[in-house]
Amino acid sequence: MGTSERLVVIGGVAGGMSAASSYKRLKPDAEAVVFEKDAHISYGACSLPYYIADVVKDIHDLIGFTPESASKERGITVHIRHEATKLDPERKEIIIKDLERGNSLTIGYDKLVIATGGIPIVPPFGGVDLENIFTIRNIGDGLAIKEFIDERSPKRAVIVGGGYIGMEMSESLRNRGLHVTVIEKMDRVLGSMDSDITQVVESKLKEMGVELRKETSVESFIGDGKVEKVVTDKGEFPADFVILAVGVRPNTELAEKAGIAMGVRGAIQIDNHLRTNKKDVYAAGDCAEAIHLVTGKKTYIPLGSTANKQGRVAGENAGGKDSTFEGVVGTAVTKIFDLEVARTGLTSLDAKREGLKYFSTTIRNRSRASAYPSGKPIVVTYVVEKGRGRLLGAQMAGEEGVAHRIDTLATALYHNATVEDVARLDLAYAPPFATVWDPILIAANVALKKLKEQG
Numbered sequence: 277m278g279t280s281e282r283l284v285v286i287g288g289v290a291g292g293m294s295a296a297s298s299y300k301r302l303k304p305d306a307e308a309v310v311f312e313k314d315a316h317i318s319y320g321a322c323s324l325p326y327y328i329a330d331v332v333k334d335i336h337d338l339i340g341f342t343p344e345s346a347s348k349e350r351g352i353t354v355h356i357r358h359e360a361t362k363l364d365p366e367r368k369e370i371i372i373k374d375l376e377r378g379n380s381l382t383i384g385y386d387k388l389v390i391a392t393g394g395i396p397i398v399p400p401f402g403g404v405d406l407e408n409i410f411t412i413r414n415i416g417d418g419l420a421i422k423e424f425i426d427e428r429s430p431k432r433a434v435i436v437g438g439g440y441i442g443m444e445m446s447e448s449l450r451n452r453g454l455h456v457t458v459i460e461k462m463d464r465v466l467g468s469m470d471s472d473i474t475q476v477v478e479s480k481l482k483e484m485g486v487e488l489r490k491e492t493s494v495e496s497f498i499g500d501g502k503v504e505k506v507v508t509d510k511g512e513f514p515a516d517f518v519i520l521a522v523g524v525r526p527n528t529e530l531a532e533k534a535g536i537a538m539g540v541r542g543a544i545q546i547d548n549h550l551r552t553n554k555k556d557v558y559a560a561g562d563c564a565e566a567i568h569l570v571t572g573k574k575t576y577i578p579l580g581s582t583a584n585k586q587g588r589v590a591g592e593n594a595g596g597k598d599s600t601f602e603g604v605v606g607t608a609v610t611k612i613f614d615l616e617v618a619r620t621g622l623t624s625l626d627a628k629r630e631g632l633k634y635f636s637t638t639i640r641n642r643s644r645a646s647a648y649p650s651g652k653p654i655v656v657t658y659v660v661e662k663g664r665g666r667l668l669g670a671q672m673a674g675e676e677g678v679a680h681r682i683d684t685l686a687t688a689l690y691h692n693a694t695v696e697d698v699a700r701l702d703l704a705y706a707p708p709f710a711t712v713w714d715p716i717l718i719a720a721n722v723a724l725k726k727l728k729e730q731g
């Protein structure tokens with residue numbers, strides 16, 4: 277390698293490749309070297325449920341760059357199947373293990389971006405090592421699950437966890453004709469979302485033949501080599517295979533051992549320039565924390581949308597620019613069969629946990645003018661701070677018009693809007709797209725009325 281300035285990036289997916297790309301844009305003559313321990317880089321894990329469902333036919337459609345195209349088109353050097361095993365921030369060196377050959381080398385850096393991502397949580401259930409228990413995180417997991425279904429023609433799947441990945445996988449596996457049981461230990465799906473929204477989702481699951489078992493805790497898995505049953509506190513469920521989807525934790529072992537400070541939920545502590553506590557070391561994506569702009573506190577919300585933005589900012593700062601990433605408002609959207617379900621900001625449960633004084637309102641409306649055919653029901657819940665009437669969060673479910681509406685509310689949250697501000701928004705109207713009072717405005721007016729009644 278030459279003597280020019282060198283950026284090293286650990287991890288070659290959303291955060292890592294964004295960092296390397298933005299660095300190279302600023303410093304075309306410098307080196308950007310990415311080490312990725314897996315065989316693939318720059319892919320959208322978000323599409324894995326659709327690949328398994330056979331909606332996306334070719335796994336290559338998920339991949340943005342190969343090591344060859346990253347080199348050719350962006351000037352980034354990528355080493356796949358190379359794992360960073362030790363980091364010395366004082367000497368500015370990393371030990372990299374070549375996983376194919378088994379040998380290790382030491383490489384120096386001028387700037388470093390840690391983008392080691394997240395790891396699916398695997399609780400220590402008895403029998404968790406049995407065959408045919410899968411997690412879903414990367415291309416290898418997607419290929420393994422799809423191959424298993426294609427070749428073994430299983431009949432029954434159990435999904436542990438009713439979060440958004442569990443929900444997307446329930447649709448995916450029903451599409452493949454499987455009997456699907458979802459086991460969720462909380463009293464609702466989708467974590468902390470308000471029950472006015474989760475009830476819509478649960479009705480949809482029922483309609484689509486998904487067996488949902490709430491307030492049920494997995495205890496162990498049993499089987500002869502391969503999983504056959506999932507044992508819970510509410511009985512046993514037969515399973516030809518299991519998908520564990522109980523959440524993600526930050527992958528920070530390497531950083532932690534190097535003395536890099538950890539923050540909220542064990543994620544790497546960063547400032548708004550994505551700097552860690554060690555000089556010239558940045559972190560981005562699912563391994564790192566972010567500021568929640570509604571609470572003003574650090575949070576851990578691992579999403580691809582954030583990983584790309586954080587990666588870009590980390591790469592720009594490593595390249596000498598003065599860029600900031602101010603934070604997130606917790607916006608997410610998912611498709612569950614023909615439902616769009618979305619959230620931004622705090623749910624009622626989140627607001628309660630934060631000790632905020634809040635109230636919530638829910639309205640039910642239609643996505644289009646009543647005169648125009650094919651409008652669909654849409655449910656909107658707002659969480660509002662008492663007193664000033666600041667919008668704390670919004671959630672929505674419906675068969676159309678949810679995703680773009682939540683983005684409007686995410687924008688409002690980003691700018692610290694009150695429900696009165698939202699009620700005054702000049703939103704677009706024509707019968708095929710909305711009702712003359714858009715559901716966003718109706719919900720804001722209802723919330724405003726409730727706010728005034730409370731004095």
Ligand SMILES: Cc1cc2nc3c(=O)[nH]c(=O)nc-3n(C[C@H](O)[C@H](O)[C@H](O)COP(=O)(O)OP(=O)(O)OC[C@H]3O[C@@H](n4cnc5c(N)ncnc54)[C@H](O)[C@@H]3O)c2cc1C
Pocket residue numbers: 286287288289290291292311312313314320321322323324325358359360361391392393394395412413414441527530560561562563578579580581582583609
């Ligand atoms: C099924 C599914 C659906 C999803 N849907 C959505 C969605 O709809 N919207 C959304 O915003 N997000 C979604 N996500 C989340 C999104 O995929 C992640 O937030 C995103 O991949 C994070 O990118 P990252 O680069 O931070 O981390 P990762 O994607 O975890 O990549 C980190 C990489 O670092 C590598 N690595 C780790 N340690 C080392 C080491 N020591 N040496 C070398 N390499 C290392 C890992 O092998 C990994 O490839 C989904 C995720 C899944 C699994």
